[in-house]
Amino acid sequence: MKISKKALKIAKPLLKAAFxxxxxxxxxxxxxLKILKKHPSKIGSEVVFSLQKLIExxxxxxxxxxxxxxxxxAKTVDRLKNEFEALLNRQLTVEIRENKELIGGLRxxxxxxxxxxxxxSTLQQLKGALVR
Amino acid sequence: MSNLVEELKxxxxxxxxxxxxxxxxxxxxxSDGVARAEGLSEAGYNELVSLPHDLTGLVLNLEEDSVGxxxxxxxxxxxxxxxxxxxxxxxxxxxxxxxxxxxxxSLGKPVDGKGTLKTAKDYPIEKIAPGVVFREPVNTPxxxxxxxxxxxxxxxxxxxxxxxxxRGVGKTAITIDTIINQKNSGVICIxxxxxxxxxxxxxxxxxxxxxxxxxxxxxxxxxxxxxxTMQYLAPYAGCAIGEYFMDEGKDALVIYxxxxxxxxxxxxxxxxLRRPSGREAYPGDVFYLHSRLLERAAKLNxxxxxxxxxxxxxxxxxxxxxxxxxxxNVISITDGQIYLEADMFNxxxxxxxxxxxxxxxxxxxxxxxxxxxxxxxxxLDLAQFRSLEAFxxxxxxxxxxxxxxxxxxxxxxxxxxxxxxxxxxxxxxVALIWLVTNGHIDDIEITNIANFQEKFLDALSTRGKKLLxxxxxxxxxxxxxxxxxxxxxxxxxxxxx
Numbered sequence: 259m260k261i262s263k264k265a266l267k268i269a270k271p272l273l274k275a276a277f278x279x280x281x282x283x284x285x286x287x288x289x290x291l292k293i294l295k296k297h298p299s300k301i302g303s304e305v306v307f308s309l310q311k312l313i314e315x316x317x318x319x320x321x322x323x324x325x326x327x328x329x330x331x332a333k334t335v336d337r338l339k340n341e342f343e344a345l346l347n348r349q350l351t352v353e354i355r356e357n358k359e360l361i362g363g364l365r366x367x368x369x370x371x372x373x374x375x376x377x378x379s380t381l382q383q384l385k386g387a388l389v390r
Numbered sequence: 391m392s393n394l395v396e397e398l399k400x401x402x403x404x405x406x407x408x409x410x411x412x413x414x415x416x417x418x419x420x421s422d423g424v425a426r427a428e429g430l431s432e433a434g435y436n437e438l439v440s441l442p443h444d445l446t447g448l449v450l451n452l453e454e455d456s457v458g459x460x461x462x463x464x465x466x467x468x469x470x471x472x473x474x475x476x477x478x479x480x481x482x483x484x485x486x487x488x489x490x491x492x493x494x495x496s497l498g499k500p501v502d503g504k505g506t507l508k509t510a511k512d513y514p515i516e517k518i519a520p521g522v523v524f525r526e527p528v529n530t531p532x533x534x535x536x537x538x539x540x541x542x543x544x545x546x547x548x549x550x551x552x553x554x555x556x557r558g559v560g561k562t563a564i565t566i567d568t569i570i571n572q573k574n575s576g577v578i579c580i581x582x583x584x585x586x587x588x589x590x591x592x593x594x595x596x597x598x599x600x601x602x603x604x605x606x607x608x609x610x611x612x613x614x615x616x617x618x619t620m621q622y623l624a625p626y627a628g629c630a631i632g633e634y635f636m637d638e639g640k641d642a643l644v645i646y647x648x649x650x651x652x653x654x655x656x657x658x659x660x661x662x663l664r665r666p667s668g669r670e671a672y673p674g675d676v677f678y679l680h681s682r683l684l685e686r687a688a689k690l691n692x693x694x695x696x697x698x699x700x701x702x703x704x705x706x707x708x709x710x711x712x713x714x715x716x717x718x719n720v721i722s723i724t725d726g727q728i729y730l731e732a733d734m735f736n737x738x739x740x741x742x743x744x745x746x747x748x749x750x751x752x753x754x755x756x757x758x759x760x761x762x763x764x765x766x767x768x769x770l771d772l773a774q775f776r777s778l779e780a781f782x783x784x785x786x787x788x789x790x791x792x793x794x795x796x797x798x799x800x801x802x803x804x805x806x807x808x809x810x811x812x813x814x815x816x817x818x819x820v821a822l823i824w825l826v827t828n829g830h831i832d833d834i835e836i837t838n839i840a841n842f843q844e845k846f847l848d849a850l851s852t853r854g855k856k857l858l859x860x861x862x863x864x865x866x867x868x869x870x871x872x873x874x875x876x877x878x879x880x881x882x883x884x885x886x887x
Contacts, residue, residue: 266454311428311455370429372475375409388401 261311265304272305273312280349282313318369322350325357325365342368413476415457417441420468423617424662425459427474433457436516440475443467447474448481448619451663458663460619462497480516483627484509485634490578493595493609496623501611502595513630515623519685526691528725531756532643532700535571535813536564538743538806541765541823542772543728546756547577547641548689548698552720554705554712555730559742561704563810564728565645566594568702570603571813572643577700578635579607580644582628584621585651588613601811614651618662621655629686629699636690636697644687648704649680653716670715680716681723712747726750740807745772758816759865764824768802771827775799794832801831804839817861818847821854821875824867830879842886849882 276286290309294302322342324330339352346368357365363376415429425447433439437449439459445467451458461468483498486509493502500507528546545551553561569579581598583591591611598604608631612624625646632642646652653676660673668674680703687701703724705717710732712721721727726749735742754762778796782788788796805826808814814822822843825831834842850858857874864871 261455263454370414370431372412372414373409374412379410384402388398 259304259307261304261308262301265301265308268301268305269308269312272309273316276313277316282316287313315369320348320350321353321368323353323355323367325355325360325367327356327358327360327362329356330354330364338366342366415474417468417470417472417474418456420461420465420470422662423461423465423619424659425461425465425468425474427457427459428455430457430474430476433476436480438477438479438481440477441468442472446477450659451665460622460659460663462617462619480514481623482512482514483630484511485513485631486510489608489631490606491604491608493591493611494627495616496610496612496620496627498627511634513634515626515630516682517630517633517686519682520688520690520694524690524694525688528689528752528756530641530689530698531753531758531816532568532577532641533571533575533813533816534564534568535815536567536741537808537814537819537822538741538745539564539728540757540816540819541761541806542745542769543726543743543748543750544753544757544761545700545702545750546689546753547700548687549726549750549752549756550684550687550701550703550724551750551753552703552705552724552727553730554707554717554721554727555742556707556710556732559730559732559735560740560810561706561730562590562594562647564730564741565647565702565704566597567811567813568643569598569607569645570601570811572606573603576641577606578632578640578642579603580610580628580632580642581607582610582612582624582644582646584612584624584646584648585614585655586611586647588615597811618655618658621652622659625649625652625683629683629701632699633686636688636699637695639695639697641698641700643700643702646683646701646703648706649720650704650706650716653679672715676716677719677723680720684720684723725752738807739803740810743806745769746776758820760820760861760867761816761823763867764820764827768823768827771795772799772802775802797832798826798829800836801834801839802826804836805831805843807840814847815858817858818850820861820867821850821858822847824872824875825879830883845886846879846882850878854878 272290276282276290291306294306322339324335324338335352335354339350343350359378361377365376366373413430413432415427417425417427419426433449433452435449435452439447439449441447441461445461445463447459447461449457450460459474484507488507488509492500492504492507494507495501498509528548530547532545532547533540534545539545553564555561565581569581572579581594583594591609591613595604595609598607610624610628610631612621628644628646632644635642653672656676656679657672661667661671665673684701684703687699689698690696703720705720707714707717729744729747730742731744734744774795778792779799782796805822825846831839831842857878860871
């Protein structure tokens with residue numbers, strides 16, 4: 259669905275209002291949706307869609323995804339969480355994903371930023387250098 | 391084999407791999423070579439992005455919630471959900487002497503089947519034009535070899551002179567003659583073909599090869615079969631190649647054939663990127679599209695390199711309409727225009743230059759003094775002839791002075807006619823114009839002038855070689871030189887039948 263600028267303009271303050279104490283308040287969001295449902299319109303559905311996208315983006319900002327081919331020790335996970343919380347200056351929730359394609363190393367994702375030090379990426383860099 | 395292994399080992403050893411920080415996004419939409427991606431919050435304008443299947447793209451739209459990317463290569467391989475990664479690089483093209491004699495695409499890849507290319511440096515395709523302090527005024531002529539241009543609409547090195555006219559009136563022919571004429575001048579030529587038929591580009595390359603001009607020429611080809619992205623990039627790529635030679639202290643000439651099609655390609659891209667459209671559906675920044683390109687033509691001062699980049703953009707008009715959007719834009723950007731008229735072309739006046747509507751705003755300062763001396767009144771004579779010619783059509787009786795003026799005008803027009811691929815050296819041009827403006831061919835039949843001219847120029851190349859050398863050496867036509875010329879003409883006329 260294409261989101262108009264007008265819908266985005268409405269959705270942004272709704273998102274701001276939905277946050278209480280740095281956390282999203284589900285009740286508030288449900289309240290907004292109820293109001294929008296009462297007055298069905300094209301712009302209304304655009305606002306809902308836009309709000310959903312904004313909430314997803316906000317959630318991803320507060321999420322740290324650790325991708326690794328092997329399970330990580332709890333100590334390492336804690337250390338990484340603390341380091342990234344300090345770096346990004348916000349509270350993070352950690353999600354660990356196992357990905358054998360990485361062969362070795364670690365890939366860390368937060369929102370649209372990726373920090374990567376894996377065997378797979380090294381091989382890709384090597385391939386790039388040789389092809390060039 | 392062991393050598394290869396050693397080389398690979400060396401390559402691997404020199405490779406620095408470290409933890410990388412990347413900014414990624416996902417494709418949400420893809421159509422007609424344009425992708426829209428979400429994420430990529432750190433992408434910059436004009437930044438290269440890496441796409442799956444070894445494809446690359448260029449960020450052209452930065453919006454609140456998404457990024458518009460134009461894709462190089464086969465965009466059909468991409469799909470929704472594919473990952474896009476920023477590279478931190480801007481689009482650049484390989485430049486260097488090795489490009490001479492080659493045909494390359496908008497990204498610098500050879501398309502002439504003459505093998506791979508090793509370039510000296512990478513130059514950014516988009517660059518800010520040199521500022522005022524880095525430039526000096528246009529002061530050296532760029533001889534096109536076309537008598538009508540070199541005499542009345544002179545072009546200087548570092549100038550931007552527009553060639554404008556309807557389709558099929560000889561716009562490309564003028565630029566090809568100009569390239570051919572640079573054979574021994576040291577000027578490197580870059581011919582940028584945008585949205586042309588591939589057969590036409592092949593023909594241009596063939597003509598240049600035949601006349602020995604491909605050696606000092608680089609062709610950047612973005613034919614009509616290429617994507618709008620490649621057509622949009624081609625002029626900037628050609629300009630970057632020219633800038634390399636300019637920075638090396640050389641003189642370069644870049645021909646954009648043509649900017650009308652370039653504007654069309656940009657309009658297509660802009661509409662696909664959903665930018666708001668304005669007049670004739672062009673985006674609001676279509677003026678900047680051409681001004682930032684043509685501003686890069688410059689004559690650098692001696693402290694830098696002293697090199698120059700001359701630009702000859704071409705614009706195709708529809709039914710001679712000079713007041714259309716793109717023509718008026720480019721006319722206002724350039725330092726003058728050469729207007730080619732379809733009626734004149736069809737009447738057999740070739741090159742079909744309408745002197746009244748053509749102008750060179752800065753080239754006069756670069757014109758050779760001897761040329762200025764002989765051709766100073768030519769423009770006025772021709773303009774007077776054109777107005778008298780219109781009156782004479784009514785068939786009323788004309789006085790002797792008017793008849794003389796008409797006769798002279800007709801002879802000037804005849805002398806300015808020039809066959810294709812036969813540029814004339816500047817010394818010969820000086821002699822020729824001196825001949826006509828001083829009435830030395832007033833007694834020659836109009837129908838015989840072309841023959842007279844050809845034989846006279848032949849005689850100058852053989853018997854008058856010394857005279858030509860002296861014209862070339864002397865800044866102005868001295869009394870002695872004029873006397874010598876007078877004697878030479880009298881001698882020649884005796885033998886001319």
